[in-house]
Amino acid sequence: MQEWTLLCAPARSKYRLNQIFLRDHIVWWFTLDLAMKKKTILVTAASRGLGFSVAQSLVKEGATVIICSRTEKSLQEAVESLGPSSKYVIADVSKPEDILTLVEQVSDSTSHLDGLFVNAGGPPPGEFSDISDSEWRESFELTLMSAVRLTREFLPLLKKSKDASILYSTSISVKQPIPNLLLSNALRPAVIGMMRTLADEIGPDGIRVNAICPGYIQTDRVTQLFEASTDSSLKANLISQIPLGRIGSPNEFGAVCTFLLSPIASYIHGALLLVDGGLYRGMM
Numbered sequence: 489m490q491e492w493t494l495l496c497a498p499a500r501s502k503y504r505l506n507q508i509f510l511r512d513h514i515v516w517w518f519t520l521d522l523a524m525k526k527k528t529i530l531v532t533a534a535s536r537g538l539g540f541s542v543a544q545s546l547v548k549e550g551a552t553v554i555i556c557s558r559t560e561k562s563l564q565e566a567v568e569s570l571g572p573s574s575k576y577v578i579a580d581v582s583k584p585e586d587i588l589t590l591v592e593q594v595s596d597s598t599s600h601l602d603g604l605f606v607n608a609g610g611p612p613p614g615e616f617s618d619i620s621d622s623e624w625r626e627s628f629e630l631t632l633m634s635a636v637r638l639t640r641e642f643l644p645l646l647k648k649s650k651d652a653s654i655l656y657s658t659s660i661s662v663k664q665p666i667p668n669l670l671l672s673n674a675l676r677p678a679v680i681g682m683m684r685t686l687a688d689e690i691g692p693d694g695i696r697v698n699a700i701c702p703g704y705i706q707t708d709r710v711t712q713l714f715e716a717s718t719d720s721s722l723k724a725n726l727i728s729q730i731p732l733g734r735i736g737s738p739n740e741f742g743a744v745c746t747f748l749l750s751p752i753a754s755y756i757h758g759a760l761l762l763v764d765g766g767l768y769r770g771m772m
């Protein structure tokens with residue numbers, strides 16, 4: 489089977505004409521062209537899981553990606569799997585000094601940034617009575633201040649792009665609290681408050697901001713969550729509450745994020761989108 493893609497002129501056209509030879513048949517079909525070629529996107533916390541799925545989907549659409557996380561070995565493996573249009577920087581997004589290093593290294597490799605996917609590790613689980621002041625402070629740095637600093641430090645590079653976009657990865661917890669995840673329930677809504685305010689403040693500069701809110705997506709973190717639980721019916725109970733009847737796949741999450749970061753989503757600004765198989769039941 490041989491496959492190639494014909495791009496409809498002009499370069500920013502919205503559809504690709506695809507052709508496959510399948511034995512003695514020729515199959516033609518159109519796919520949406522997300523116009524991501526020549527775009528450079530920074531995806532944080534992306535050696536595994538949701539961030540990696542976003543990087544994979546962006547590369548598939550022709551973008552160049554820069555990923556970061558704390559562990560060099562997993563970053564090397566990720567970049568090996570993503571291919572030549574990817575590079576990595578070691579950075580812990582909860583540390584201000586690491587964000588400055590990240591800015592320096594990204595600025596050395598690109599004159600502008602077309603997209604920023606803001607992601608970090610999750611805050612630890614726990615109920616109100618379990619959580620100490622130091623855990624509150626660490627989670628504040630990890631969940632809110634990482635988003636604040638990444639936005640502040642990368643705005644100059646984003647302003648140099650014609651189609652810049654920031655996408656904050658949060659959680660369904662911004663719409664309804666998740667039991668035993670108080671820190672996520674309390675701190676992630678602050679990211680949404682910042683995003684909605686930035687929509688007014690940096691929209692006039694042509695920079696779009698949006699948030700994506702995953703429900704349950706099958707990453708290592710979610711697998712570990714089920715394995716660590718003493719409740720053997722946890723997964724089945726959860727799935728029974730999801731109208732689509734399954735946990736989401738990382739590819740499904742990555743594809744939606746790539747769309748939101750792409751110029752095709754050029755009039756989506758200040759929005760919050762759930763990727764949860766219908767788990768959230770609220771009407772707003």
Ligand SMILES: NC(=O)c1ccc[n+]([C@@H]2O[C@H](COP(=O)([O-])OP(=O)(O)OC[C@H]3O[C@@H](n4cnc5c(N)ncnc54)[C@H](OP(=O)(O)O)[C@@H]3O)[C@@H](O)[C@H]2O)c1
Binds near residue numbers: 538557610630702706
């Ligand atoms: N998966 C879901 O269904 C789901 C749903 C709602 C919300 N979320 C949230 O989405 C985020 C990602 O979840 P995931 O499922 O993709 O987790 P994951 O599979 O554990 O992957 C986490 C990734 O983030 C990196 N990372 C962790 N802490 C970091 C830090 N401080 N600085 C830089 N990189 C860091 C990890 O690499 P290193 O460890 O090497 O740094 C890894 O690449 C978490 O905040 C999680 O709470 C996930």
